[in-house]
Amino acid sequence: MRFSMKEIFYDWIIHISNFLQLTNVYGGLEQNMKREKRKYCFKCGQENSADARFCQNCSAPLENEKDSEFSYSERKQEYAGKIIKCPACGEELPSFTAICPACGHEINSSKISESLDKFIAQIEECDRRIANSPEIPKKGWSTWGKWKKIGWVLLNLYLACIPLLIYVLRPLLRTDKAPALTADEKYKATIIENFPFPNDRGSILEALLFVKSKVAFLASEKINANNSYWMRLWTKKAEQLHEKAEMLFPGDKIANETYQEILKDSNVVKKKLRIRLLLTVGVIIIFVVFLGVRGGKNGIANLVDNKDYNQKYDWQGNKFTELLPKPESEFGKIIIETEKQFSVEIYKTSTEMYEEYVKECRSNGFTVDITKTEGMFSAHNEEGYQLNIYYYKNKKEMNISIDSNDIEEKGFEEGTYESLKVKNFVFDIPDYWTEEGSKNEYLQYYAEKGEKLVMLSIAYPAETDDDYDVSFDGLYKDNENMVEMIASMFTDGDVIDNEVFESDYGVKGILYRFSCNQKIGWLKSVDANGYCFCFPSEKDRRWFFVYYVQTNKVSGNDYKDDYLKLISCIREKSDE
Numbered sequence: 001m002r003f004s005m006k007e008i009f010y011d012w013i014i015h016i017s018n019f020l021q022l023t024n025v026y027g028g029l030e031q032n033m034k035r036e037k038r039k040y041c042f043k044c045g046q047e048n049s050a051d052a053r054f055c056q057n058c059s060a061p062l063e064n065e066k067d068s069e070f071s072y073s074e075r076k077q078e079y080a081g082k083i084i085k086c087p088a089c090g091e092e093l094p095s096f097t098a099i100c101p102a103c104g105h106e107i108n109s110s111k112i113s114e115s116l117d118k119f120i121a122q123i124e125e126c127d128r129r130i131a132n133s134p135e136i137p138k139k140g141w142s143t144w145g146k147w148k149k150i151g152w153v154l155l156n157l158y159l160a161c162i163p164l165l166i167y168v169l170r171p172l173l174r175t176d177k178a179p180a181l182t183a184d185e186k187y188k189a190t191i192i193e194n195f196p197f198p199n200d201r202g203s204i205l206e207a208l209l210f211v212k213s214k215v216a217f218l219a220s221e222k223i224n225a226n227n228s229y230w231m232r233l234w235t236k237k238a239e240q241l242h243e244k245a246e247m248l249f250p251g252d253k254i255a256n257e258t259y260q261e262i263l264k265d266s267n268v269v270k271k272k273l274r275i276r277l278l279l280t281v282g283v284i285i286i287f288v289v290f291l292g293v294r295g296g297k298n299g300i301a302n303l304v305d306n307k308d309y310n311q312k313y314d315w316q317g318n319k320f321t322e323l324l325p326k327p328e329s330e331f332g333k334i335i336i337e338t339e340k341q342f343s344v345e346i347y348k349t350s351t352e353m354y355e356e357y358v359k360e361c362r363s364n365g366f367t368v369d370i371t372k373t374e375g376m377f378s379a380h381n382e383e384g385y386q387l388n389i390y391y392y393k394n395k396k397e398m399n400i401s402i403d404s405n406d407i408e409e410k411g412f413e414e415g416t417y418e419s420l421k422v423k424n425f426v427f428d429i430p431d432y433w434t435e436e437g438s439k440n441e442y443l444q445y446y447a448e449k450g451e452k453l454v455m456l457s458i459a460y461p462a463e464t465d466d467d468y469d470v471s472f473d474g475l476y477k478d479n480e481n482m483v484e485m486i487a488s489m490f491t492d493g494d495v496i497d498n499e500v501f502e503s504d505y506g507v508k509g510i511l512y513r514f515s516c517n518q519k520i521g522w523l524k525s526v527d528a529n530g531y532c533f534c535f536p537s538e539k540d541r542r543w544f545f546v547y548y549v550q551t552n553k554v555s556g557n558d559y560k561d562d563y564l565k566l567i568s569c570i571r572e573k574s575d576e
């Protein structure tokens with residue numbers, strides 16, 4: 001922004017005026033200092049008139065002839081700090097004095113409430129942020145997977161609950177260890193530990209009373225690792241305040257009583273933790289003893305292993321047993337048999353039989369991500385099935401489990417679709433598609449009609465140009481023409497994007513996503529969008545076009561998701 005000459009001139013006048021005023025002021029002060037110049041006695045400090053030669057108080061000469069280079073006519077003062085005086089009697093007080101030694105007056109700070117209010121405000125802000133911050137991810141039993149839980153139970157049964165005892169007692173014994181804290185909780189802990197209160201009785205007492213309220217609240221809450229940590233932190237703060245009180249005003253009744261009440265509540269929490277510890281240990285000991293008594297002469301092992309080792313299992317022909325060799329021992333028990341998992345216990349199995357069985361499993365293709373230790377073998381096969389084998393030497397027992405949890409789900413649920421063979425390929429069509437309007441080399445299906453139109457079509461025309469390369473490479477090179485062709489199929493079409501796409505069975509092509517406006521009458525048109533998956537059939541020199549179109553009035557992506565699953569399941573007949 002530019003200023004006019006008038007504005008510049010006006011600002012210049014103001015600056016000059018201010019300068020002149022300051023000059024006059026400073027000049028006046030200098031003259032006054034000269035007029036009011038006085039002499040001070042170097043011996044007693046008495047103020048004397050400017051023309052005096054001897055001190056009016058002690059008669060000492062005001063000028064020293066031997067040290068004429070020094071002038072005592074002006075006394076200069078420097079202050080190294082602040083002098084604290086009693087407001088009642090004026091007695092000078094040393095630092096950290098709570099009661100005047102001369103008159104007994106109690107020294108209070110004017111910043112008592114201000115200091116405590118600041119502390120409380122910071123704590124409340126931390127509590128607000130902690131309440132709104134995401135929780136630290138939980139650990140432990142609730143987050144474990146099924147197999148981890150089963151393994152944990154079996155481990156405790158086998159080792160007489162010793163792992164459980166360690167798991168339970170460890171946090172109870174280490175009550176001094178801080179739990180996992182968020183950044184806001186760590187900041188709150190820092191404030192509690194390091195916030196400074198003024199060194200006066202009022203501030204310290206108010207702070208102790210505030211800490212007391214926090215401790216009393218925690219003592220009434222459920223005892224856990226988190227509450228125990230904050231109780232220790234607030235109690236430590238009370239200890240700091242009490243030590244300061246004892247130093248500044250020893251034996252203060254209110255400070256001592258408040259601190260003792262804080263310790264009482266803190267001890268209540270400690271007592272609850274001890275009782276909880278003793279009860280837990282007692283319950284586990286009783287349980288272990290009970291198992292030992294019930295187990296007879298062989299103890300717990302007999303109770304846990306209360307099995308019929310002479311029963312025989314049926315190695316049924318399911319999808320899991322077809323992948324595995326049949327164990328040599330005919331004695332055992334099937335534990336789990338579902339669509340996703342198969343587990344069996346094999347009894348009367350020697351170490352040599354176990355090692356031989358592992359070799360046979362590796363020969364059957366379980367060679368991916370192998371983990372092998374003494375008594376354990378784990379691996380995947382190429383399809384993604386996971387095999388786990390455990391061997392218990394003392395019991396001569398082998399546990400075999402195999403599951404398909406790591407296999408990516410392909411296609412639609414059984415019984416919800418029809419497999420359609422079209423030339424050299426197979427398509428899985430969901431049951432809700434209804435065929436209508438199919439012609440030679442063209443199949444057409446509808447899920448909805450009317451303004452909410454959803455249409456699926458499969459076209460497979462033969463290539464008429466003998467010189468054209470009917471392959472993925474040929475399609476990729478001619479991609480620009482394909483984009484124009486798809487767009488031109490509609491009154492006003494536009495290919496938004498395209499990408500190379502390969503089905504789960506290796507059928508490779510290009511997937512196009514488009515939007516369009518299609519005239520359906522002289523004065524009416526409809527907006528729509530959809531996909532087109534194009535891939536070559538090299539064996540019979542055909543092009544496959546799998547279209548999906550829906551009007552914009554169709555809500556949701558259910559159909560689109562199924563279309564993408566449909567093209568992911570396209571496969572050659574030889575793969576059946």
